[in-house]
Amino acid sequence: MSDAPRRRRSLTHVGGGVRTAGDAADGDRLARALAVAPATDAPDDPARAHVHGFHTYPARMHPTTAARLVRAFAPSGGRVLDPFCGSGTVLVEAQLAGLAARGTDLNPLAVLLSRCKTRPRTAAELGRLVERATECAETADARRKAKAGATRRFPDEDVRLFEPHVLLELDSLRAAVAAVPDATARADLWLVLSSLLVKLSRQAADTSDRAAPRRTAAGFAARLFARKAEELAGRLAAFARLLPSPPPPAAADEDDATAPATVRPGMADAIVTSPPYAATYDYAAHHALRMRWLGLNASKLTRGELGSRAAYRRVKPGAARETWGRELAGFFQSAARLLPPGGPLVLVMADSAVGGAAVRADEVVAEVGRACGFVPAACASQDRPHFHGPGRDAFRDRPRAEHAILLRRA
Numbered sequence: 447m448s449d450a451p452r453r454r455r456s457l458t459h460v461g462g463g464v465r466t467a468g469d470a471a472d473g474d475r476l477a478r479a480l481a482v483a484p485a486t487d488a489p490d491d492p493a494r495a496h497v498h499g500f501h502t503y504p505a506r507m508h509p510t511t512a513a514r515l516v517r518a519f520a521p522s523g524g525r526v527l528d529p530f531c532g533s534g535t536v537l538v539e540a541q542l543a544g545l546a547a548r549g550t551d552l553n554p555l556a557v558l559l560s561r562c563k564t565r566p567r568t569a570a571e572l573g574r575l576v577e578r579a580t581e582c583a584e585t586a587d588a589r590r591k592a593k594a595g596a597t598r599r600f601p602d603e604d605v606r607l608f609e610p611h612v613l614l615e616l617d618s619l620r621a622a623v624a625a626v627p628d629a630t631a632r633a634d635l636w637l638v639l640s641s642l643l644v645k646l647s648r649q650a651a652d653t654s655d656r657a658a659p660r661r662t663a664a665g666f667a668a669r670l671f672a673r674k675a676e677e678l679a680g681r682l683a684a685f686a687r688l689l690p691s692p693p694p695p696a697a698a699d700e701d702d703a704t705a706p707a708t709v710r711p712g713m714a715d716a717i718v719t720s721p722p723y724a725a726t727y728d729y730a731a732h733h734a735l736r737m738r739w740l741g742l743n744a745s746k747l748t749r750g751e752l753g754s755r756a757a758y759r760r761v762k763p764g765a766a767r768e769t770w771g772r773e774l775a776g777f778f779q780s781a782a783r784l785l786p787p788g789g790p791l792v793l794v795m796a797d798s799a800v801g802g803a804a805v806r807a808d809e810v811v812a813e814v815g816r817a818c819g820f821v822p823a824a825c826a827s828q829d830r831p832h833f834h835g836p837g838r839d840a841f842r843d844r845p846r847a848e849h850a851i852l853l854r855r856a
């Protein structure tokens with residue numbers, strides 16, 4: 447086997463040429479943001495640098511893309527908003543660029559992750575995080591050795607997903623985290639627990655129903671928990687060393703990008719974001735396991751998630767583009783209210799396929815953007831493979847692409 451670092455598919459950057467349209471200088475900036483090296487498993491890969499490498503998230507933006515977009519389009523010293531902040535990639539890169547960062551997402555797990563990554567910590571806080579994690583791991587280990595039973599009844603999904611001894615160890619870890627008195631350490635430790643769940647389950651990935659056979663040694667879950675907490679503390683410390691002093695403020699809230707209650711006009715100078723792709727993911731379903739274990743309420747996400755693949759199964763293929771346009775319009779209208787005239791709206795979006803028909807993100811964005819008070823300024827596009835079998839035919843004539851798109855508030 448070759449020793450070359452393996453390419454990762456979760457960040458679907460595959461290299462290759464970038465086409466641009468619109469204003470030449472802006473197009474070049476967008477192209478530079480898209481043209482990043484494919485992510486690999488190498489430990490020093492920029493895709494997993496410092497806090498970016500903690501916890502997986504479906505359709506994460508490449509950190510280098512986020513860094514280049516905020517540096518190219520947000521005014522110096524300005525405030526960046528990411529209304530679909532997911533795991534916080536744009537917020538982290540905005541802070542590193544010396545910009546105030548604000549994020550919203552309907553997914554409560556995304557909000558916890560974004561807050562965890564962007565909240566500055568003292569060395570004492572990081573020390574406490576590791577201490578508390580060690581205590582939780584010791585409690586779980588002691589319960590395992592004492593053959594203590596479960597602290598609660600497990601739902602059938604968990605019985606199917608985990609080996610019995612792993613389920614008991616995770617249960618002990620969960621109970622120990624819930625009892626951590628210090629709120630900051632507790633919030634971090636919920637995410638450490640989340641970062642283990644899929645790895646220790648019989649599910650291959652958040653976005654996959656494929657079964658992954660596991661044979662986990664007794665005591666491994668607790669050891670992994672302590673190790674991941676130490677890793678998180680190291681990543682937070684590495685991020686802190688890169689931040690300007692004083693660190694720019696950052697905030698993340700659970701909110702709907704189509705009707706935000708936590709962001710008001712005048713609070714953002716630029717929007718840099720990657721909305722969900724039409725009919726591609728189901729964040730509520732992908733994160734059901736994590737939500738269950740962290741006690742998070744996903745009902746708002748289930749009701750308001752844009753682009754959800756499950757919802758598009760009920761949409762006739764011919765109506766998919768129009769439905770997606772309507773969903774996006776809700777977001778564009780709120781973005782138009784938030785930005786000042788001329789303010790940049792920068793989107794990273796991929797084409798998708800619904801019922802065998804291609805939905806071209808650049809075309810829908812230009813059309814909907816114009817109708818909602820934006821002027822399309824430039825676009826850069828790079829071909830991307832289409833992984834999901836049935837949709838492949840939709841891109842037979844013209845390849846699927848990912849786009850970085852700049853619009854300005856009229």
Ligand SMILES: C[S@@+](CC[C@H](N)C(=O)[O-])C[C@H]1O[C@@H](n2cnc3c(N)ncnc32)[C@H](O)[C@@H]1O
Nearest residue numbers: 506507530532533535551552553702703751752
């Ligand atoms: C492509 S992901 C963003 C990933 C993010 N850029 C990152 O690097 O992790 C799209 C996000 O939109 C969120 N979302 C879907 N519908 C939403 C809505 N109506 N309002 C706010 N967020 C929503 C999803 O929960 C998901 O986190």
